[in-house]
Amino acid sequence: MLPSKLKLRSLLAGTLALSLALSSFSVLAAEKVYRLKLAETWGPNTPILGDATKNMAKLAEEMSNGRLKIRIDSANKHKAPLGIFDMVKSGQYDLGHSSSYYWKGKVPNTLYFSSMPFGMISTEQYAWFYRGGGMELMEKVYAPHNLLSFPGGNSDIQMGGWFKKEINSVDDLKGLKIRIPGFAGEVMAKVGAKPTNIAPGELYTSLERGTIDALEWVGPAFDLRMGFQKIAPYYYTAWHEPGSETQFLVNKKKWDSLPKDLQTILETAFRVAAFDMYTQAVDANASSWATMSAQYPDIKVRDFPPEVLKAMKTATTELLEQQASSDLLAKEIIESQRQYLTKVRAWTDISSKAYLDTN
Amino acid sequence: MLPSKLKLRSLLAGTLALSLALSSFSVLAAEKVYRLKLAETWGPNTPILGDATKNMAKLAEEMSNGRLKIRIDSANKHKAPLGIFDMVKSGQYDLGHSSSYYWKGKVPNTLYFSSMPFGMISTEQYAWFYRGGGMELMEKVYAPHNLLSFPGGNSDIQMGGWFKKEINSVDDLKGLKIRIPGFAGEVMAKVGAKPTNIAPGELYTSLERGTIDALEWVGPAFDLRMGFQKIAPYYYTAWHEPGSETQFLVNKKKWDSLPKDLQTILETAFRVAAFDMYTQAVDANASSWATMSAQYPDIKVRDFPPEVLKAMKTATTELLEQQASSDLLAKEIIESQRQYLTKVRAWTDISSKAYLDTN
Numbered sequence: 001m002l003p004s005k006l007k008l009r010s011l012l013a014g015t016l017a018l019s020l021a022l023s024s025f026s027v028l029a030a031e032k033v034y035r036l037k038l039a040e041t042w043g044p045n046t047p048i049l050g051d052a053t054k055n056m057a058k059l060a061e062e063m064s065n066g067r068l069k070i071r072i073d074s075a076n077k078h079k080a081p082l083g084i085f086d087m088v089k090s091g092q093y094d095l096g097h098s099s100s101y102y103w104k105g106k107v108p109n110t111l112y113f114s115s116m117p118f119g120m121i122s123t124e125q126y127a128w129f130y131r132g133g134g135m136e137l138m139e140k141v142y143a144p145h146n147l148l149s150f151p152g153g154n155s156d157i158q159m160g161g162w163f164k165k166e167i168n169s170v171d172d173l174k175g176l177k178i179r180i181p182g183f184a185g186e187v188m189a190k191v192g193a194k195p196t197n198i199a200p201g202e203l204y205t206s207l208e209r210g211t212i213d214a215l216e217w218v219g220p221a222f223d224l225r226m227g228f229q230k231i232a233p234y235y236y237t238a239w240h241e242p243g244s245e246t247q248f249l250v251n252k253k254k255w256d257s258l259p260k261d262l263q264t265i266l267e268t269a270f271r272v273a274a275f276d277m278y279t280q281a282v283d284a285n286a287s288s289w290a291t292m293s294a295q296y297p298d299i300k301v302r303d304f305p306p307e308v309l310k311a312m313k314t315a316t317t318e319l320l321e322q323q324a325s326s327d328l329l330a331k332e333i334i335e336s337q338r339q340y341l342t343k344v345r346a347w348t349d350i351s352s353k354a355y356l357d358t359n
Numbered sequence: 360m361l362p363s364k365l366k367l368r369s370l371l372a373g374t375l376a377l378s379l380a381l382s383s384f385s386v387l388a389a390e391k392v393y394r395l396k397l398a399e400t401w402g403p404n405t406p407i408l409g410d411a412t413k414n415m416a417k418l419a420e421e422m423s424n425g426r427l428k429i430r431i432d433s434a435n436k437h438k439a440p441l442g443i444f445d446m447v448k449s450g451q452y453d454l455g456h457s458s459s460y461y462w463k464g465k466v467p468n469t470l471y472f473s474s475m476p477f478g479m480i481s482t483e484q485y486a487w488f489y490r491g492g493g494m495e496l497m498e499k500v501y502a503p504h505n506l507l508s509f510p511g512g513n514s515d516i517q518m519g520g521w522f523k524k525e526i527n528s529v530d531d532l533k534g535l536k537i538r539i540p541g542f543a544g545e546v547m548a549k550v551g552a553k554p555t556n557i558a559p560g561e562l563y564t565s566l567e568r569g570t571i572d573a574l575e576w577v578g579p580a581f582d583l584r585m586g587f588q589k590i591a592p593y594y595y596t597a598w599h600e601p602g603s604e605t606q607f608l609v610n611k612k613k614w615d616s617l618p619k620d621l622q623t624i625l626e627t628a629f630r631v632a633a634f635d636m637y638t639q640a641v642d643a644n645a646s647s648w649a650t651m652s653a654q655y656p657d658i659k660v661r662d663f664p665p666e667v668l669k670a671m672k673t674a675t676t677e678l679l680e681q682q683a684s685s686d687l688l689a690k691e692i693i694e695s696q697r698q699y700l701t702k703v704r705a706w707t708d709i710s711s712k713a714y715l716d717t718n
């Protein structure tokens with residue numbers, strides 16, 4: 001005998017509720033939300049650098065239809081601007097945005113994935129990363145640390161910095177107190193300068209009072225608001241960071257736990273945010289240089305004289321030879337970059353350089 | 360009275376089947392597969408250009424977890440390499456991959472979104488597209504045709520072409536039979552040359568037999584296999600296409616029918632494929648130039664003399680003034696590009712150019 005209509009209805013309702021609950025469970029499984037935490041080296045709302053992480057997070061969330069949610073902690077929150085490598089390695093954060101050469105003291109071979117003195121310009125370096133073996137070498141360096149690293153956006157070619165006096169010879173560099181950190185600082189020391197490190201907030205006063213004679217910062221987009229042009233009229237052209245690339249760091253264990261489509265979405269969001277940051281940096285440098293050169297017509301743009309460039313280049317080569325001789329992977333990376341640069345620069349010279357020179 | 364266990368089980372089974380069917384219907388609705396058809400100007404398996412469409416389709420499918428499926432028809436299939444604009448406009452195809460300046464005869468203002476003589480190099484032009492108002496202007500040109508256009512990948516700076524004789528003066532251009540299509544051909548005609556159009560398959564023989572004295576093709580990556588270096592030793596540097604951008608075309612009605620997340624995925628796949636094509640082109644040009652210059656050491660790379668460049672530049676400016684005076688939107692685009700170029704080139708000159716010149 002069949003139950004009454006009422007009973008059937010209530011039975012069916014219960015069964016439907018159960019089966020809908022089951023099926024929405026399976027929908028939820030397919031649409032599980034992955035919440036990732038990203039720590040960035042930069043302070044909150046840092047232009048260009050901070051835009052790259054925001055763009056990336058927004059893009060990943062939109063493309064995944066909300067299945068990826070990325071929380072961004074700036075330096076004011078996590079208090080460890082130079083702790084990104086460790087925090088992502090340990091899993092305290094899933095993602096990081098920083099720059100590879102910051103980890104040189106910890107893992108020397110991370111040095112080679114930001115920008116090298118007398119190295120490749122941005123477009124050449126992207127070709128090396130994606131087509132010339134750079135990504136594979138970067139993986140070799142980061143994988144042992146439970147990390148993946150991806151290009152994180154280029155800040156465009158960096159200027160050589162602001163100098164109070166003109167540099168006419170290598171002698172003019174002897175004893176010169178200059179704020180220039182990292183590997184470029186080692187090069188400067190090798191040619192006789194005295195590189196120092198000074199907190200960003202004290203740079204202007206240090207330069208004004210003569211505690212330092214010169215400094216490198218970034219390029220017009222970041223330099224303009226610092227005001228160095230008011231107190232150091234010589235703006236030297238690039239040599240030490242011809243194409244500074246930032247990086248997205250990923251905790252590898254976390255990465256492996258993501259579904260394939262979300263991995264692809266994340267990797268793609270990294271690439272677009274990186275490319276977009278480069279484009280934004282070119283635009284911001286162009287606009288800031290237009291403003292700066294109009295407001296401060298006395299800025300003197302100078303190339304270092306050939307003698308000085310030659311000395312710095314020799315110092316760079318010697319330091320790299322030293323590194324190559326003490327570590328096999330360093331040797332492999334340095335050799336890969338040297339060979340790629342030789343090949344790609346021959347093309348750049350007859351294409352972009354020739355065009356810019358004749359226009 | 361409750362039905363027997365057997366009966367209950369069969370009743371429940373039926374209800375479950377019904378409700379699962381209902382819920383998988385809703386899952387299917389969320390996971391509806393959108394099949395899009397893309398027509399490309401290029402023949403099947405064209406390197407670089409054809410890789411861009413394949414990369415884009417693969418990326419879109421992966422990121423959408425199979426909800427976007429894109430079929431690519433090459434020119435051998437649709438038989439209308441220069442019919443992409445019309446086929447996507449009409450909805451015969453949903454997507455296209457081509458280059459904007461091909462539509463100049465149909466919609467004159469499409470000319471400005473590939474590359475202009477004496478215009479921006481690739482990185483400058485990307486900054487103009489994404490940060491300098493270029494995308495908005497492109498939309499103004501394409502929207503009335505039920506089309507959206509996105510940058511589709513850059514073939515890198517193009518060489519000025521292969522010449523049998525050296526060009527030492529404007530007089531040497533008078534009567535010169537040169538294969539150079541489009542707007543650059545108009546510029547060449549204005550300075551006295553005789554631009555002709557010849558099918559790609561007949562170019563080598565025409566150059567060899569003297570039917571033409573010179574030709575422009577692309578750059579080392581595409582030129583190498585054509586073999587022009589064997590019969591025309593002068594390889595002139597760039598002037599007419601300093602940063603040739605291809606395009607992804609989208610039927611706007613189709614675009615509007617896609618869910619937001621798939622629109623974002625598609626737009627992002629366009630951007631990554633475009634950027635990747637640029638990187639690939641840089642790498643391929645570098646490798647091909649290394650091969651070419653090693654195998655044919657007699658290739659003579661030449662810049663056009665300043666007098667010749669000046670004449671071609673004047674001709675370009677006059678043609679652009681003519682176009683600006685006859686169409687308000689043309690005027691707006693030309694003015695936008697001129698202003699952006701002035702601003703961004705001032706920065707390029709003290710950054711990349713200075714660096715390349717001193718290295």
